[in-house]
Amino acid sequence: MSNRIQAVLGALDDDQPQALERLVAFLKIKSISTDPEFASDCRAAAEWSAKTLSDIGFEASVRNTPGHPMVVGHYQPKAPTTGPHVLFYGHYDVQPPDPMDLWDTPPFEPEIKTDPRYGEVIVARGASDDKGQLLTFLEAARAWKSVSGDLPLKISVLLEGEEESGSPSLGPFLDAHRDELKADLALVCDTPQWDGDTPAITTMLRGLAFSEIVVQGANRDLHSGMFGGVAVNSARVLATVLSALHSDEGRVLIPGFYDDIIEPGQAQKEQWTGIADSARSMLDDIGLTQSAGETGRDILEQLWSQPTVEINGLISGYTGPGVKTVIPATASAKISFRLVPGQDPEKILKNFEQFVRSKLPADCSVAFKGSGGSPAIVFDLGTKQMTAAARALEDEFGKRPVMMGCGGSIPIVEQFKSELGMDTLLVGFALDDDRIHAPNEKYNLSSFRHGARAWVRILDGLAGAGD
Ligand SMILES: [Zn+2]
Structure with a gap:
C-alpha cells in the first residue's frame, strides 16, 4: 500500500466523528420528494449538498428543474492524471x-444505537438510502483533498x-447537459x-418486457345453461394458453426464448454456487421451501442470469359475491418478462404473440395491448477499471467482492448508458436488512467507515488503471 493511501485512510479514520456529525446534519433535513409539502426541505438538502461539495473543493451549484433541483459539482485535478x-x-x-x-425514534432525529449483530448503527430515514451511502464517497474525496491538496481523478x-x-426531471436534465x-x-x-x-459489485441487471393479452370468444357473455358445452369459454382458452408457457421443469416454452442468451462465465457461476446456501434464506423469509425456477439451476443463476415470464394479473368472467353462471366472452392477462443479456425485448414479444396465436382454437381471437420493454445490462468483468475496483474492495474488506446480478432494473444505469453512452460501476455498502423505505431505517457505522475507505482505494485504483 502506498504511503499516500495510508495517509488518506488515516485522515479518514481520524475525521470519523466529524463525518458522523455531517451525516447527522444531512439526515435531519426532511427531503421527502414525493410530498409537495416538503419541497423547501428538498431544496435545503440540495443546498446542503452543494455547500458540502464546495467545502471539499468542487465547483458546485444547485440547478433548478421543473421538479426538485439537481446538484452538480466538478473537480479538475491540478496534477496531470491518466485515470x-x-x-x-x-x-x-x-x-x-x-x-x-x-418508528422507535423520530425518523428525522438521527440516533446512534447499538445493534446486537452489527454494533453501532445510525437510525433515521435516508440513513442508508441514500444519504449515508452517498456521503461515503464525499467523505473519501474530502480526506483525499485534505491530505494531498488534490483529487487523483477528474470527478463530476x-x-x-x-x-x-x-425521476421525472432526470432524463431531460441529462439530455440538456450531455x-x-x-x-x-x-x-x-x-x-x-x-x-x-463481503463487498459486492453489481455487474448485471435484468431487462423487462411486458404485454397484456385479451382473448375474445363469443360476441357477448353467455348463460352457461343455455350455451354451456357448445360455446367456447375465453377463460378456459386463456388458462390453456398460459399453462403452455412453462414445462414441468420450469423452462419457458416460447420458441426461440433462450436462443440469444449470453450465459455468465464459468468462474462467475462457480462464485454464485459457492454462496447459494446463504441466498436460499430468501425463501424462508417469504414462507417458501423451494425455488420454482428451472430445475437443475442454482438459485442465484435463476435470479440473476435466467429469464422469466410471469403472469401478473388475470381478469375474466364474474368475480363478485355469490354465483353467476356465465361463460365469459373475454379473458385477459397481464404478462411480464425479466430478460437477460442477449435477449431483445421486441423479438421476445413477437415470439410470445406468435406462440399465443398458435394456441388459440377456432372462433377465438387475441389482442395485445401496451407492449414495451428494455434490454438487460451487463458490464464487462475484464476491464482494467472493473479489475481495479474489485482489487480495491478486496484490499479493504480482506475478501473478494461478489460479482452480483440484480433481478430488477436500475433506471439510472439504463439512462447513463442510453443518454450518455457510459457504463456504471455499482458499488454500495448497504445491507439487505437496512430497512430502506421502511420504519427504523439504519446504516451500520462500519458500512459508513468501510465504504468511505473503500472509495479512497477505488479512486486510487482507477487513477492507476488509466482510462
Ligand atoms: Zn436509493
Whole structure:
C-alpha cells in the first residue's frame, strides 16, 4: 500500500466523528420528494449538498428543474492524471417515513444505537438510502483533498432529488447537459454489499418486457345453461394458453426464448454456487421451501442470469359475491418478462404473440395491448477499471467482492448508458436488512467507515488503471 493511501485512510479514520456529525446534519433535513409539502426541505438538502461539495473543493451549484433541483459539482485535478473522468451519482431525497407509529425514534432525529449483530448503527430515514451511502464517497474525496491538496481523478458529481418519486426531471436534465455530464465511467453508491463482511459489485441487471393479452370468444357473455358445452369459454382458452408457457421443469416454452442468451462465465457461476446456501434464506423469509425456477439451476443463476415470464394479473368472467353462471366472452392477462443479456425485448414479444396465436382454437381471437420493454445490462468483468475496483474492495474488506446480478432494473444505469453512452460501476455498502423505505431505517457505522475507505482505494485504483 502506498504511503499516500495510508495517509488518506488515516485522515479518514481520524475525521470519523466529524463525518458522523455531517451525516447527522444531512439526515435531519426532511427531503421527502414525493410530498409537495416538503419541497423547501428538498431544496435545503440540495443546498446542503452543494455547500458540502464546495467545502471539499468542487465547483458546485444547485440547478433548478421543473421538479426538485439537481446538484452538480466538478473537480479538475491540478496534477496531470491518466485515470478516467468519473461521474458520481447519488440522491439526496428520501422516502416518506410512514407509518410513523412504527418508528422507535423520530425518523428525522438521527440516533446512534447499538445493534446486537452489527454494533453501532445510525437510525433515521435516508440513513442508508441514500444519504449515508452517498456521503461515503464525499467523505473519501474530502480526506483525499485534505491530505494531498488534490483529487487523483477528474470527478463530476450529480445528485438528484427525485429518485424516490420516479425521476421525472432526470432524463431531460441529462439530455440538456450531455456535454457537461458525459464522463468515462459513472459511479453509483446505492446498492448493497453481499453480506456484513463481503463487498459486492453489481455487474448485471435484468431487462423487462411486458404485454397484456385479451382473448375474445363469443360476441357477448353467455348463460352457461343455455350455451354451456357448445360455446367456447375465453377463460378456459386463456388458462390453456398460459399453462403452455412453462414445462414441468420450469423452462419457458416460447420458441426461440433462450436462443440469444449470453450465459455468465464459468468462474462467475462457480462464485454464485459457492454462496447459494446463504441466498436460499430468501425463501424462508417469504414462507417458501423451494425455488420454482428451472430445475437443475442454482438459485442465484435463476435470479440473476435466467429469464422469466410471469403472469401478473388475470381478469375474466364474474368475480363478485355469490354465483353467476356465465361463460365469459373475454379473458385477459397481464404478462411480464425479466430478460437477460442477449435477449431483445421486441423479438421476445413477437415470439410470445406468435406462440399465443398458435394456441388459440377456432372462433377465438387475441389482442395485445401496451407492449414495451428494455434490454438487460451487463458490464464487462475484464476491464482494467472493473479489475481495479474489485482489487480495491478486496484490499479493504480482506475478501473478494461478489460479482452480483440484480433481478430488477436500475433506471439510472439504463439512462447513463442510453443518454450518455457510459457504463456504471455499482458499488454500495448497504445491507439487505437496512430497512430502506421502511420504519427504523439504519446504516451500520462500519458500512459508513468501510465504504468511505473503500472509495479512497477505488479512486486510487482507477487513477492507476488509466482510462
Ligand atoms: Zn436509493
